[in-house]
Amino acid sequence: MIEPSEGVTREPRIVHVALDVPIDRLFDYRLGADMQAPAGTRVLVPFGARETVGVVFGSATASDTPPERLRDVRRVFADLPPLPEHWRALVSFTADYYQRGVGEVAHAALPPRLRRAAPLALEPDAYALTEAGRAAAVSLPGRQKHRRALLEALAGQPWRAAADLPLATPAARRALHDLVAAGWIMPHARESAPCDAHPAPRHALNAEQQAALDAITGATGTFAPFLLHGITGSGKTEVYLRAAEATVRAGGSVLVLVPEIHLTPALESAFGATFPGETLATLHSGVAETERAIRFAHALTGRARVVLGTRLAVFTPLADLALVIVDEEHDTSFKQSEGVRYSARDLAVWRARDAHCPVVLGSATPSLESWHNAQTGRYRLLSMPQRARPGAKLPPVRLVDLRTEPMEDGLAVPLLQAIDATLARGEQALVFINRRGYAPVLACGACGWAAGCTRCAAHLVVHLPERVLRCHHCGLVAPVPRACAVCGNVDVVPFGRGTQRVEAALAARFPAARLLRIDSDSTRAQGRFAELAEDVREGRADILVGTQILAKGHDFPRVTLVGVLNADAALVAADYRAPERLFAQLEQVAGRAGRADRPGEVLVQTRRPDHPLYLALARHDYTRFAATLLDERRSAGFPPFVHEAVLRADAPELTDAVELLREALRAAPPRDAHVMVYEPVPMTLARLAERARAHVLVQSRSRRTLQAFLTAWREQVGHLRRRHDVRWHFDVDPLEF
Ligand SMILES: [Zn+2]
Numbered sequence: 001m002i003e004p005s006e007g008v009t010r011e012p013r014i015v016h017v018a019l020d021v022p023i024d025r026l027f028d029y030r031l032g033a034d035m036q037a038p039a040g041t042r043v044l045v046p047f048g049a050r051e052t053v054g055v056v057f058g059s060a061t062a063s064d065t066p067p068e069r070l071r072d073v074r075r076v077f078a079d080l081p082p083l084p085e086h087w088r089a090l091v092s093f094t095a096d097y098y099q100r101g102v103g104e105v106a107h108a109a110l111p112p113r114l115r116r117a118a119p120l121a122l123e124p125d126a127y128a129l130t131e132a133g134r135a136a137a138v139s140l141p142g143r144q145k146h147r148r149a150l151l152e153a154l155a156g157q158p159w160r161a162a163a164d165l166p167l168a169t170p171a172a173r174r175a176l177h178d179l180v181a182a183g184w185i186m187p188h189a190r191e192s193a194p195c196d197a198h199p200a201p202r203h204a205l206n207a208e209q210q211a212a213l214d215a216i217t218g219a220t221g222t223f224a225p226f227l228l229h230g231i232t233g234s235g236k237t238e239v240y241l242r243a244a245e246a247t248v249r250a251g252g253s254v255l256v257l258v259p260e261i262h263l264t265p266a267l268e269s270a271f272g273a274t275f276p277g278e279t280l281a282t283l284h285s286g287v288a289e290t291e292r293a294i295r296f297a298h299a300l301t302g303r304a305r306v307v308l309g310t311r312l313a314v315f316t317p318l319a320d321l322a323l324v325i326v327d328e329e330h331d332t333s334f335k336q337s338e339g340v341r342y343s344a345r346d347l348a349v350w351r352a353r354d355a356h357c358p359v360v361l362g363s364a365t366p367s368l369e370s371w372h373n374a375q376t377g378r379y380r381l382l383s384m385p386q387r388a389r390p391g392a393k394l395p396p397v398r399l400v401d402l403r404t405e406p407m408e409d410g411l412a413v414p415l416l417q418a419i420d421a422t423l424a425r426g427e428q429a430l431v432f433i434n435r436r437g438y439a440p441v442l443a444c445g446a447c448g449w450a451a452g453c454t455r456c457a458a459h460l461v462v463h464l465p466e467r468v469l470r471c472h473h474c475g476l477v478a479p480v481p482r483a484c485a486v487c488g489n490v491d492v493v494p495f496g497r498g499t500q501r502v503e504a505a506l507a508a509r510f511p512a513a514r515l516l517r518i519d520s521d522s523t524r525a526q527g528r529f530a531e532l533a534e535d536v537r538e539g540r541a542d543i544l545v546g547t548q549i550l551a552k553g554h555d556f557p558r559v560t561l562v563g564v565l566n567a568d569a570a571l572v573a574a575d576y577r578a579p580e581r582l583f584a585q586l587e588q589v590a591g592r593a594g595r596a597d598r599p600g601e602v603l604v605q606t607r608r609p610d611h612p613l614y615l616a617l618a619r620h621d622y623t624r625f626a627a628t629l630l631d632e633r634r635s636a637g638f639p640p641f642v643h644e645a646v647l648r649a650d651a652p653e654l655t656d657a658v659e660l661l662r663e664a665l666r667a668a669p670p671r672d673a674h675v676m677v678y679e680p681v682p683m684t685l686a687r688l689a690e691r692a693r694a695h696v697l698v699q700s701r702s703r704r705t706l707q708a709f710l711t712a713w714r715e716q717v718g719h720l721r722r723r724h725d726v727r728w729h730f731d732v733d734p735l736e737f
């Protein structure tokens, strides 16, 4: 133990700590005289009967908490440099905007390993003397030579690299750990040195790519939001890579967000080839806990210069953030659907604003929100309307009218003929149906009964290979019943089609073809998707059947035919965002055809070949389609022309959820005409995992007005008396209704 020396203050010092509790405030704790915990430090504190890890958000000499109730910080974690001010600002903004507690957000923003009460065994690459260490160094006895040597090496320096410290022996390293534990020295986030990127062999940029790159690099050092609208195959990745390279060369770091990393292996390997070793940190939920925490730390200390990750990576505290990229910015997986319901895309834009740097939102089919921002001049539009590969064109789209064309087992004859011709040429066909399983419904032909989930208001889906019924909402698995549960009829039959049924039909029709089904069932095992994708690229499959997993940014050079089944279902969905999503999905999957030197073709089976969505798809005309949808949204008063939030409640019984919402409405603060608050209604999926769900919609044309109302309202809702089994939360900019 190192005794605190004279001159170190013995006054009780107070830290304000963010804790993962649903109470929206910081909690005061007393810091021991031998402890150092600047803002951003993780600490272990008692809360009730347990101990929990929190993050220090501030400190003071006095507390409003009565001294007899003030408790002590149990432990200070010095394994990482303090989380920087910009990270805390992001957490605070997220908490305010999404109506959550600062501590809940701080907790969610940390990798799980850093929420645990055990320090990360990480060798920091730099250290600095703390104030206590500076004071103590003066009076350290000469016989503690390792400690003295370390303190002297750090004295008079803002920080030093670990490699430059006298740490040659185990005793010296023990001394280092003792000094860190005593709070005399702490890990330091070193100022980053520029790192060399290793560019892979490159294609020359075409004029549009070059113009986009020039615009982005020309905006370095300023907040500049860009919407990069590039058709499928236009070479957006190359623009991202070069912009990232330029940024890293200039000493900055880069945050790249993608919807689902294992579905975009091409992007990951392109970045991996350019940014070697630790300079690239990939972050997603599939990375093992400790490794994820280490990569988070590397970004914090500036060792990792490029962070490539899914939505959770938006909370990575990169040193010297100088460029933000959000690929496939329209993808709804950027929105977190439970806990802190943030949009990583929107937070990415906020981060760029905070860091005074450019942000690039890229998509072939931008979200209407981003498109509207580009139309109104808030974002700068960069267009890449050509495929990057010279001569490559978007494939023609043929609408196959199911009212007149004959079908065989759900597949229209023209599609079957086109598959025949594709196989004869030795090329690959992709059949897209966005529904996994064998059939979405198992029903009785006699009385109309359909197998439903006992926990959700949803039908069970037939999965034939395993011979079970599955709920796609809660995961319930049930045996296939032998007879109707109502009338006893033994003739219960699967209705509708999923990937497994289409696969079976194709196998029967093309017995010689090698079939590959790619959906979340067939790719569940770790690394399985990459293997299947490799099979496709290497030509070890003739026909692919798959869901939207196949639609993401893959390059399958041998695919020249894309068939789309059952897209009409999304045209009648109640959700006003359904057409936007369907168009994005179809344009993405159509973009898989003919990406190399062979021309492609897309066939869409539909009973509504004159629907504006299909006509726009046939022309690959996103711009006009977006204009039409925006007109509809404007006249209907939907986003982006209004801002929305919902207060949701869930309970075992619907009446209890609705009752809480009614009470919340009665308690709502006074509001002016600029805030519209609707009546409680059950959600579209009214029951999920044995909880009934209902919500109240709030709209306003002014985001500021909406925020002010929500903040005041949340305070009131928090004071309501409610049954313990009724839960509530706000969802700002919701995607689920
Ligand atoms: Zn029946």
Ligand SMILES: [Zn+2]
Pocket (backbone or CB within 6 Å): 453, 454, 455, 456, 458, 471, 472, 473, 474, 475, 476, 689
């Ligand atoms: Zn269910």
